[in-house]
Amino acid sequence: MHADRSQRRWILRLIGRLGFAETITLGLGLLLLILPLIPGKYVVVVGAEIIILGLFAMSFNLLYGYMGEISFGHAAFFGLGAYTTALLMRFFQAGGGEVGYGQFLLAILMAVPVSALGSLLVGYFCVRLTGIYFAMLSLAFGELFFYIVFSWYSFTKGDDGIQGLLPPPFFRDVTQYYYFSLLVVAIAMGTLWWITNSPFGYSLRMLRENKNRAAFLGINVRTCMLVNFVIAGAFAGLAGALWGPFQRSVSPHLLSCMNSGTAVFMTLIGGAKYFCGPVLGSMIYTALNGYITLYTVYWPLTIGLIILLVVLFMPGGILSVVDQWLRRAQTHRNASAAEVAEDPKKGGGASWPSGFSKSAG
Amino acid sequence: MGMDFGSFVLQLFSGLSRGMMLFLLSSGLSLIFGVMNILNFAHATLWLFGGYLTYSFMQAFVKSLGSQVLALLPAILLATAVMFLLGLALERLIIRRMYPRELPEQLLLTFAFILIFGDLIKLIWGVENRRIFLPIEPWEILGSFINPYFFVIIGAGGAVALGLWWFLHRTRYGKIVRAAVFSRDMVSALGIPIPVIYAGVFGLGIAIAAFSAGVFLPIMPIGLGVDMDLIIQCFAVVVIGGFGSILGTFVASLIVGVVYSYSILIWPDGALAIIFLILVAVLIWRPWGLFGTELRY
Numbered sequence A: 001m002h003a004d005r006s007q008r009r010w011i012l013r014l015i016g017r018l019g020f021a022e023t024i025t026l027g028l029g030l031l032l033l034i035l036p037l038i039p040g041k042y043v044v045v046v047g048a049e050i051i052i053l054g055l056f057a058m059s060f061n062l063l064y065g066y067m068g069e070i071s072f073g074h075a076a077f078f079g080l081g082a083y084t085t086a087l088l089m090r091f092f093q094a095g096g097g098e099v100g101y102g103q104f105l106l107a108i109l110m111a112v113p114v115s116a117l118g119s120l121l122v123g124y125f126c127v128r129l130t131g132i133y134f135a136m137l138s139l140a141f142g143e144l145f146f147y148i149v150f151s152w153y154s155f156t157k158g159d160d161g162i163q164g165l166l167p168p169p170f171f172r173d174v175t176q177y178y179y180f181s182l183l184v185v186a187i188a189m190g191t192l193w194w195i196t197n198s199p200f201g202y203s204l205r206m207l208r209e210n211k212n213r214a215a216f217l218g219i220n221v222r223t224c225m226l227v228n229f230v231i232a233g234a235f236a237g238l239a240g241a242l243w244g245p246f247q248r249s250v251s252p253h254l255l256s257c258m259n260s261g262t263a264v265f266m267t268l269i270g271g272a273k274y275f276c277g278p279v280l281g282s283m284i285y286t287a288l289n290g291y292i293t294l295y296t297v298y299w300p301l302t303i304g305l306i307i308l309l310v311v312l313f314m315p316g317g318i319l320s321v322v323d324q325w326l327r328r329a330q331t332h333r334n335a336s337a338a339e340v341a342e343d344p345k346k347g348g349g350a351s352w353p354s355g356f357s358k359s360a361g
Numbered sequence B: 001m002g003m004d005f006g007s008f009v010l011q012l013f014s015g016l017s018r019g020m021m022l023f024l025l026s027s028g029l030s031l032i033f034g035v036m037n038i039l040n041f042a043h044a045t046l047w048l049f050g051g052y053l054t055y056s057f058m059q060a061f062v063k064s065l066g067s068q069v070l071a072l073l074p075a076i077l078l079a080t081a082v083m084f085l086l087g088l089a090l091e092r093l094i095i096r097r098m099y100p101r102e103l104p105e106q107l108l109l110t111f112a113f114i115l116i117f118g119d120l121i122k123l124i125w126g127v128e129n130r131r132i133f134l135p136i137e138p139w140e141i142l143g144s145f146i147n148p149y150f151f152v153i154i155g156a157g158g159a160v161a162l163g164l165w166w167f168l169h170r171t172r173y174g175k176i177v178r179a180a181v182f183s184r185d186m187v188s189a190l191g192i193p194i195p196v197i198y199a200g201v202f203g204l205g206i207a208i209a210a211f212s213a214g215v216f217l218p219i220m221p222i223g224l225g226v227d228m229d230l231i232i233q234c235f236a237v238v239v240i241g242g243f244g245s246i247l248g249t250f251v252a253s254l255i256v257g258v259v260y261s262y263s264i265l266i267w268p269d270g271a272l273a274i275i276f277l278i279l280v281a282v283l284i285w286r287p288w289g290l291f292g293t294e295l296r297y
Helices: A002-018 A020-037 A041-066 A075-096 A101-126 A131-151 A174-196 A199-209 A211-216 A221-247 A257-270 A277-295 A299-313 A318-338 B005-036 B043-065 B068-093 B103-125 B149-170 B172-182 B184-189 B194-216 B226-241 B246-266 B268-285
Strands: B139-141 B144-146
Touching: A002 A020, A002 A318, A020 A041, A020 A174, A020 A277, A020 A318, A041 A174, A041 A199, A041 A221, A041 A257, A041 A277, A075 A101, A075 A131, A075 A221, A075 A257, A101 A131, A101 A221, A101 B268, A131 A257, A131 B226, A131 B268, A174 A199, A174 A221, A199 A211, A199 A221, A211 A221, A257 A277, A257 A299, A257 A318, A257 B103, A257 B226, A277 A299, A277 A318, A299 B103, B005 B043, B005 B144, B005 B149, B005 B172, B005 B194, B005 B226, B005 B246, B043 B068, B043 B103, B043 B194, B043 B226, B068 B194, B103 B226, B149 B172, B149 B194, B149 B246, B172 B184, B172 B194, B184 B194, B226 B246, B226 B268, B246 B268
Parallel strands: none
Antiparallel strands: B139 B144
16 A cells, blocks of 8 residues: 555656656556567567558647648558558569669658648648548548549559559568567657657647637737648658558558548547557557457447447547546645645646647747 | 440439438438537437447348348338437437537547447448348330339338428427527527437437438448448538528539439449539538528528
């Protein structure tokens, strides 16, 4: 009992010093770093999916959590990245039989500018709208991209998808590919951290809270939204680029609105107001998906019920609930330390800002 | 790609009946969104559920009534009633809790319904497509053979559209619903029980959807996955027509239905892509839709 309390205090102190989001990010990072120590290949396969889809969901959250607009076509850029890498790898394979290391990295890196270009095209129109209209236009563009990839058989192989995306020998081992993805995603997340904590990142939060006020303060709202849209698209493309060689194939369904939905769910389950909320969401969603399918064919029913419960009883996502719970513990600790017989609600508040919303204002 | 006059007429009727079904589906979606601000992602999945129910009821009735045509009508009505009650229950038990939440969380909830009801369908009816064959001789009209059932669909759709219009504009409850679209708080302040209105509207929306599924069953096989295609087309219809405008929804449904029907003939894979092209164009040119008011945007 006593040990438990002191342990909790230790966590609270760490959170107080580092910040809630930072502590959780650090914890998730360490967990993912040692994940392959768990015996069995399947854990690593699921782990790699968690990492890659986590980056995808984080890129989506740049639009949703930071800018306050919901996109239902974000998978288009994930798919665009995946297809860029896949087609380039096929091209290199046609040239020399095997994909070289330099060629492989080039194929992955090229996904970034291609998806950025795609999102520039879509974003140019989307940022003119907000709210439900933004969501609908992104959905329409996403479906348009899906049908282009689906029906352009001569270029994309249509519904068959592209198979046989064999990466160079080093990346064929699941664990080695896992660490490669982890490295790429860690660099991407570092960049995202830098972006979201830059003045630009704070401008985005301001757009989320009040676009008119931001405009009055001299922020070019559309340009700001467009730049963010392109950044989000580029990171989604990078995630897609990692996905293809890992699965050894790509199919048009990577661009479907269901896949866009996946990013939305991961973000909402984890907590859109926290930097690494989408990664936690990806961990939960992907792991459930990976393991429930082993036991039952009715996994949509199971995951549907889980989503239902999370939405009903955990508003703001899991991290939000944990944050509030720790905050109460902290308040309680502060109150008892001061030995003030005050209403605990009035006692000193937690010493970290809630999510990233308060720190903006 | 030779399109003679006969197939032109055939596609026109097929497109009109598809448009009617889209209208029935989208009007419920639009009504629910207008009154409760809930965008029901699962609307088409509940439509599909209603379709399967109609199918099962019909199988049961055929045994006692003996005739396919005779069994269809009571089956549709029973399924509509059951789905109305299901809609009431869903609203009272679950959706009611989501009103203070943000739009994405509401969408996530209705998406959970898609997964749950989609899988329930798989659990109950399996993965094969279901279809009803009505023994009806096609009529020869303007040189092509038209299934007269198209007229039944167009007639039923038109009747429900008129009924809905009459309900919303001529009855006390319809006026309350329209007032609730305009200002919930004011309606509530007048002593009208908003929760009852909400449950009723949700039930009504689902019931209309189930009705349209039943009516459409004899010309279109239903199966898993149909709902996703359909819900996105419904979104397209609602946006093209303008949120909250029943007339807009009606016109947009017919446009989408007919355009889809002709595109299927010319470019089968791209039929939906053309719909989305129209949607993109409308959103860029008139984000509030053809018949919506700029105020709501």
